[in-house]
Amino acid sequence: xxxxxxxxxxxxxxxxxxxxxxxxxxxxxxxxxxxxxxxxxxxxxxxxxxxxxxxxxxxxxxxxxxxxxxxxxxxxxxxxxxxxxxxxxxxxxxxxxxxxxxxxxxxxxxxxxxxxxxxxxxxxxxxxxxxxxxxxxxxxxxxxxxxxxxxxxxxxxxxxxxxxxxxxxxxxxxxxxxxxxxxxxxxxxxxxxxxxxxxxxxxxxxxxxxxxxxxxxxxxxxxxxxxxxxxxxxxxxxxxxxxxxxxxxxxxxxxxxxxxxxxxxxxxxxxxxxxxxxxxxxxxxxxxxxxxxxxxxxxxxxxxxxxxxxxxxxxxxxxxxxxxxxxxxxxxxxxxxxxxxxxxxxxxxxxxxxxxxxxxxxxxxxxxxxxxxxxxxxxxxxxxxxxxxxxxxxxxxxxxxxxxxxx
Amino acid sequence: xxxxxxxxxxxxxxxxxxxxxxxxxxxxxxxxxxxxxxxxxxxxxxxxxxxxxxxxxxxxxxxxxxxxxxxxxxxxxxxxxxxxxxxxxxxxxxxxxxxxxxxxxxxxxxxxxxxxxxxxxxxxxxxxxxxxxxxxxxxxxxxxxxxxxxxxxxxxxxxxxxxxxxxxxxxxxxxxxxxxxxxxxxxxxxxxxxxxxxxxxxxxxxxxxxxxxxxxxxxxxxxxxxxxxxxxxxxxxxxxxxxxxxxxxxxxxxxxxxxxxxxxxxxxxxxxxxxxxxxxxxxxxxxxxxxxxxxxxxxxxxxxxxxxxxxxxxx
Ligand SMILES: Nc1ncnc2c1ncn2[C@@H]1O[C@H](COP(=O)(O)OP(=O)(O)OP(=O)(O)O)[C@@H](O)[C@H]1O
Ligand SMILES: [Mg+2]
Numbered sequence: 001x002x003x004x005x006x007x008x009x010x011x012x013x014x015x016x017x018x019x020x021x022x023x024x025x026x027x028x029x030x031x032x033x034x035x036x037x038x039x040x041x042x043x044x045x046x047x048x049x050x051x052x053x054x055x056x057x058x059x060x061x062x063x064x065x066x067x068x069x070x071x072x073x074x075x076x077x078x079x080x081x082x083x084x085x086x087x088x089x090x091x092x093x094x095x096x097x098x099x100x101x102x103x104x105x106x107x108x109x110x111x112x113x114x115x116x117x118x119x120x121x122x123x124x125x126x127x128x129x130x131x132x133x134x135x136x137x138x139x140x141x142x143x144x145x146x147x148x149x150x151x152x153x154x155x156x157x158x159x160x161x162x163x164x165x166x167x168x169x170x171x172x173x174x175x176x177x178x179x180x181x182x183x184x185x186x187x188x189x190x191x192x193x194x195x196x197x198x199x200x201x202x203x204x205x206x207x208x209x210x211x212x213x214x215x216x217x218x219x220x221x222x223x224x225x226x227x228x229x230x231x232x233x234x235x236x237x238x239x240x241x242x243x244x245x246x247x248x249x250x251x252x253x254x255x256x257x258x259x260x261x262x263x264x265x266x267x268x269x270x271x272x273x274x275x276x277x278x279x280x281x282x283x284x285x286x287x288x289x290x291x292x293x294x295x296x297x298x299x300x301x302x303x304x305x306x307x308x309x310x311x312x313x314x315x316x317x318x319x320x321x322x323x324x325x326x327x328x329x330x331x332x333x334x335x336x337x338x339x340x341x342x343x344x345x346x347x348x349x350x351x352x353x354x355x356x357x358x359x360x361x362x363x364x365x366x367x368x369x370x371x372x373x374x375x376x377x378x379x380x381x382x383x384x385x386x387x388x389x390x391x392x393x394x395x396x397x398x399x400x401x402x403x404x405x406x407x
Numbered sequence: 408x409x410x411x412x413x414x415x416x417x418x419x420x421x422x423x424x425x426x427x428x429x430x431x432x433x434x435x436x437x438x439x440x441x442x443x444x445x446x447x448x449x450x451x452x453x454x455x456x457x458x459x460x461x462x463x464x465x466x467x468x469x470x471x472x473x474x475x476x477x478x479x480x481x482x483x484x485x486x487x488x489x490x491x492x493x494x495x496x497x498x499x500x501x502x503x504x505x506x507x508x509x510x511x512x513x514x515x516x517x518x519x520x521x522x523x524x525x526x527x528x529x530x531x532x533x534x535x536x537x538x539x540x541x542x543x544x545x546x547x548x549x550x551x552x553x554x555x556x557x558x559x560x561x562x563x564x565x566x567x568x569x570x571x572x573x574x575x576x577x578x579x580x581x582x583x584x585x586x587x588x589x590x591x592x593x594x595x596x597x598x599x600x601x602x603x604x605x606x607x608x609x610x611x612x613x614x615x616x617x618x619x620x621x622x623x624x625x626x627x628x629x630x631x632x633x634x635x636x637x638x639x640x641x642x643x644x645x646x647x648x649x650x651x652x653x654x655x656x657x658x659x660x661x662x663x664x665x666x667x668x669x670x671x672x673x674x675x676x677x678x679x680x681x682x683x684x685x686x687x688x689x690x691x692x693x694x695x696x697x698x699x700x701x702x703x704x705x706x707x708x709x710x711x712x713x714x715x716x717x718x719x720x721x722x
Contacts (some may be wrong), residue, residue: 218529292566296628299522300579301556301635310582311568 038378045130046379049183050348055136056177056209058114058127063171068106076105079162084172085109088135088158089121096336100151100158102177110172117174132180132364135161140169147173184380186348190263190356191387194342195331197267197352198274200328205271206278207320213279214286215308234276242337249341253353261355266342273337274327281326285319287313318399325395329388335360359384429697441701473667475639476521476544477499481535481590483516483525490516492693494535498686500638503661503670505701508690514673517690518641521671522543522558523551556583559632563644565624567616567631570610572599575616575627580633586592594634601667602630603660620655629660633668640664646679677717681705689713 039253062220069087078087085106105111111129116122137151138161150156150164165172217223249268258264289312297307313320335358343355344365350356357365360381366377476498483491498504498521506514522545527607537544544554551575556579567575574581576595585591595612599605604626608614616627625645632640642661646654657708661670661683674680680687681701687697689710697704698712708714 102652290566292562293568294565295524295527295562296566296568296631297578298527299524299555299562300582300631301552301554302579302582303552306582310578317567 006251007034012145016264031385034381037375038380038382041186041375041379042382045132045180046183047128047188048185051181051183051186051346052348054179056116056179057118057129057173057174057299058129058177059117060110060172061113061115063110063113063173065101065170066108068109071104071106075103077158079158080104081162081165083166083169084111086111086129088162090158092396098152098157100156100161102129102131102133102135105129105131115176118230119348127283129175130180134178136178138177139173140165140176141171141173143170144167146179151176156259160168163264166189182376184362184383185360186350186360187346187380188383190342190347191332191352191358191360192268192337193263193326193350193352194266194358197264197368198270198331199324199327201267201271201280202274203320203324206275207282207322210279210282210286211308211313214283215312216304230276230279234280237336238334239271239336241269241273241341244403245272245337246340247400258353261341262353263342263350263356264296264352267360269337269341270331270334273334274330277326277330278323281323282316282320285316285323288319291316317402321399321402328391332358332384332387334358335364339364359387422533425582447586459677471500473500474498475539477536477538478517478520479536479538481517481520481533481537483513483520484532485528486530486532488514489675490693491520494695496688496695496698498639498669498671500669501665501667502685503683504686504688505684506673506688506690507675507677507716508696510675511555512690513693514690515643517674518560518643522555522560522637524560526551537684543634556635557637558639559630559635559637561625561640561642561645562627564648565621565628567619567624567627569617570620572610572616573628574632576634578631594617595630598630598634599627601633601664602626603656603663604630620653622649622656625649625653626660627656629664633664639669639671641673642670643674644673647675654679677705677719689716691716 025131064085066085066195068080068082070080070082074080074087077087078089086102087104089103090103091099091101102111105128114127114129116125116127135151137149137153139147142148148169150161158166161345175224211228213223245265245268246261249265249272252260252268253265256264256352293311293315294307297311298304302310338358338361342361344357344361345355346362346365347354361379363377363384366373366380376378388395459487474497478494478496478498480491481491481494494517506518508514512564516525520533521539521544525531525533529571533545539554539558568578570578573592573595576598577591578711580591582596599608604623607623608619615623619627625648629640629645646657649657658679661672664670665685672680674682686698687701689696689704689708689712693711697708697710699709704713705717708717
């Protein structure tokens with residue numbers, strides 16, 4: 001090998017190496033950035049609580065004073081009630097109004113025994129008071145058996161409220177407070193509903209269409225044309241589907257009783273977007289099923305549909321699973337098409353025929369509001385990343401199982 | 408070669424066969440064949456004849472000689488190309504009929520006509536008739552799906568379904584809507600026994616069939632066909648992907664199977680044809696050049712081209 005050849009070889013190798021390094025570095029940076037920004041906001045509460053704050057009136061099943069010790073990591077400005085086992089802090093809310101925020105609740109505190117007394121369907125339900133709740137007012141019983149009002153309405157700050165409770169009370173009676181809100185439980189549910197509905201619509205249609213193209217119809221001009229059309233649809237930007245979904249698919253959802261944007265409309269739109277993907281993936285999976293298996297089945301007196309459903313499709317299952325995975329990832333990640341069809345209003349109790357946001361749309365919504373909360377957006381992104389990762393692993397596992405059974 | 412003549416020969420042998428004990432009969436046949444071979448020299452055919460002499464050649468003159476298939480002036484075209492030209496032959500029931508001939512001469516094509524697998528190919532045109540039990544195979548009253556349960560097929564490459572051994576054998580019956588576990592189990596068992604596979608797999612019927620060896624897979628495919636209790640089993644080079652031991656097993660199996668089934672086999676091995684078949688058809692360029700008793704065909708072929716092919720001079 002002469003010098004210039006060696007040099008060329010070295011440069012080419014270096015380039016491939018460099019490109020790979022850049023790609024890996026960029027991906028890693030994105031992940032690390034997301035983690036650093038979002039990790040602190042990521043908590044179980046974020047996933048399990050409502051987005052909208054709720055004003056609640058609660059009473060306590062066990063309101064009697066006890067003896068509690070403050071946690072070692074209590075923040076400097078917080079006031080801890082040794083009789084009732086919770087900590088309070090002065091704060092201001094987004095409207096710059098004074099609030100009293102609960103920063104710590106002992107697991108045995110009377111606050112854990114709260115139940116809702118507000119009239120309505122939730123009346124009587126247990127509603128333990130958590131950190132970040134903002135206390136408006138509370139009634140306690142003093143040593144003379146008198147009910148005493150305390151809290152913001154009585155002009156208290158954190159220190160004076162705790163002082164009142166810890167010096168002159170025997171039990172707490174009731175509390176009026178606001179839950180923290182800002183959780184994404186509703187959006188997670190809406191996303192799951194959306195995924196489920198989309199798959200229910202797109203998988204049967206897509207798989208059967210692929211079966212028709214690949215197994216039933218002959219290889220002729222018409223099928224070639226159909227294939228080409230499907231291929232072309234694959235490249236259309238999703239926002240266009242979103243717009244046309246609003247116009248063309250909305251009447252379909254009306255048949256089911258929807259009166260505007262809804263999860264169903266979003267799912268139908270996603271199904272249209274994903275149809276070419278599913279057909280394509282399934283077809284590819286069908287093509288690799290050996291012809292000899294079809295022949296073997298037919299030669300045993302199986303009908304064509306028996307051959308398809310008993311031999312061909314089961315053998316194409318790994319590919320079909322891949323199609324499913326791709327679909328789910330696309331649904332999780334899609335925002336453009338869903339802004340019009342599912343709305344940008346965060347809902348805590350998503351219903352199929354009502355508007356809701358998916359997680360990705362909620363990120364968009366968080367970032368386009370007046371006070372963009374990048375940390376929260378990052379936390380939601382992390383949840384999306386984890387969902388996708390989990391899904392990938394599951395499908396890998398299933399595919400491995402299947403191929404082990406069949407290998 | 409000629410249908411009538413052929414029948415006459417068979418008929419004339421019949422009383423003899425019934426007179427002699429069945430065990431002795433093949434011996435006398437093969438001894439005679441061996442004698443003739445000795446006087447003719449060596450080569451592949453000669454070796455085949457040795458095997459004939461060794462007694463693998465099944466008994467001639469079995470009681471049932473009624474025709475299974477009667478092919479009448481059959482022509483088959485793949486779009487413009489004529490793959491079969493004026494085929495006339497009669498496949499006798501309960502015999503092993505071998506199709507031999509050079510590559511591309513239409514053996515597989517004719518075989519596929521018997522279970523109508525050619526229907527699946529596009530641009531195939533067929534004229535002429537194939538009668539099975541006196542009924543036209545391609546007539547409107549013949550149901551293809553039902554036909555394929557009566558005429559089973561074993562392919563060149565073993566093609567077990569990627570499912571359990573049990574499910575493979577039960578496949579055809581389940582396709583007919585039979586669900587009774589006990590009955591299926593019984594059929595699976597007897598089919599595997601008839602295919603001489605049962606002893607090897609009886610403890611692992613749940614094992615994936617694709618994990619079996621090639622020879623086992625091929626016997627599984629035979630069991631799968633047998634499970635439908637067909638009248639005919641078509642085999643297209645069933646041992647070409649197998650080693651000699653597996654091949655031997657399948658050949659022995661065919662010898663047993665012909666008591667219950669009619670077997671038509673395509674083979675490229677002269678020895679195999681000589682060892683296992685009762686009748687042989689020699690194909691050349693889409694035509695049947697010669698069709699006769701295997702013994703006759705291998706010992707004194709009436710056509711020069713047959714002789715050349717058998718003795719390995721071309722093909
Ligand atoms: N599906 C098909 N379409 C078009 N032509 C075909 C098709 N199948 C077979 N042929 C042609 O028909 C002729 C006979 O083919 P066939 O497969 O019957 O030969 P064969 O005797 O079985 O050969 P081999 O011993 O190699 O298996 C060949 O010339 C082949 O090219
Ligand atoms: Mg062939």
